[in-house]
Amino acid sequence: MKQPVTIPFEGNSARSDRKGARVGAIKGRNRPRAVAETIKEWIIANGLMPGDRLPQEHQLIERLEVSKGTIREALKVMEAQGLIRTRTGPGGGAFITEVSADHATALLANHFFFKEVSIGHIYELRIALEPQLVQELAPRITDAQIAELRGVMSAYTEPPTSIEEERRQRVAELEFHEVLSRYSKNAVLGFFCGFLARLLKDLAVCKRIYNQPNPELRERGVSYQAQLIEAFEARDAEAAGAVMDVHMRAAKRMMLEREAEIEKGFLDTDT
Template sequence: MADPTVERRAPRPRRSRPVRVAEAIKDWVVEQGLHPGDRLPGEAMLIERFGMSKGTIREAMRLLQAQGLIETKTGPGGGSFVGEVTRERANALLANYFYFRDVTIDDIYQVRIALEPELAAGLAGRLSGAQLAELEAIMTEYAEPAASAEEERRQHVASLRFHARLSDFGQNKLLGYFISFMAQILTDLTVYKRLYTAPNHDLWQKGRRHQADLIAALKRGDAGAARDTMRSHMLMARKLMEDQEAEVMKRFIAE
């Protein structure tokens, strides 16, 4: 008797030849141990190596270039080189994936609450004086409570940069990337969806206190306090953003 789960499984769409060749080129780059900036073989050698037509090779290289994995230079010393996908480009591509999906503030903070306390605990006692000073410098951008909604927005964006920069300092690059991506999504929501209201001095004070307490815990190497402080900060931030999202909806309905 046939397995019903197999019968329900949708057939995998067949990938085009240029897409398959692009994947094969990526595999070959890894096998050869090439790094960003290393030169790739010329077109004739790629045609011979992969046994494909000139048109297929060129289309495969265009696909890799669009993904940021290949860079092409013209003129003397030109050619094709292994590229490096920047965090900004990766963020943009991943944001496009989520663009038509209903990602809510609660979804974002569910991820932040799970990840950021662990990042903070892992960094306790491991940050250099320069790194701690950089975080404290960011905090000076909201040293005083906002006097207007526009200033409130700018301060919120700066506070998100605090979290993104903290994520850069961790050794787990995957963890750091996801935390930074969450901060970028919230920054975009703040800017484009006007997720800010009139200044709230009480929330400003609590948020800044959390960050000051976090830095203190990081300095003295107290992982437990760093974890607990970050979790409290995330829970408060989620409530704030949910309230602001509700305000935006009320304004939208009123208009």
């Protein structure tokens, strides 16, 4: 097991010396957030990693020349951001953690909570990004990863027997794409592909679409994903990219058609 490393908060790197490790003179800003940013810069400058321990509270107070309350609020900010976790008792303290993709996705999704996000907006990006994702993945995908994708597909290869199962199957189809995103060696590309699938699951109009029988959407989706797995088994990047491009364009068309039908149904009900 990796033992936690604690590096004295002395600002002994070139970057720390330039930036300084003091925020006592900062005015007109949210001081706890300013302290949190200074600590994050120090973490990067000293090359600390998940599992390493931050200096003790009294060391942070002395070095940053701020109050105990400010330090504690700064650590709460970092904990809310998913960057540290605190432990009490012997051997306790504040430990650096890696922000999980789920946590980062949830935070980013909150940014769009009150914004107008449409099916069209999401699929414009999916069409641009997902073919690139699978092209990059195809030559190096492992048999174990292909087996995992087949396992995900097993949840929706048979027609649903209820509306609830219909909804679960549509969500599982999106999970197929989230699994793909985790395989990418391009962390930025993988994150955003997974995030777009998450947005679709959370979009109100998509929830309404997924709660209605839609045999064509299911059958076409299963067919495209099966073709994609065939391309993966052949380690054929060009074929994988082509299948995903057609898949995303067809899904966009069908989802927009279903959205229009739902909106028309609401209008007909109101008249």
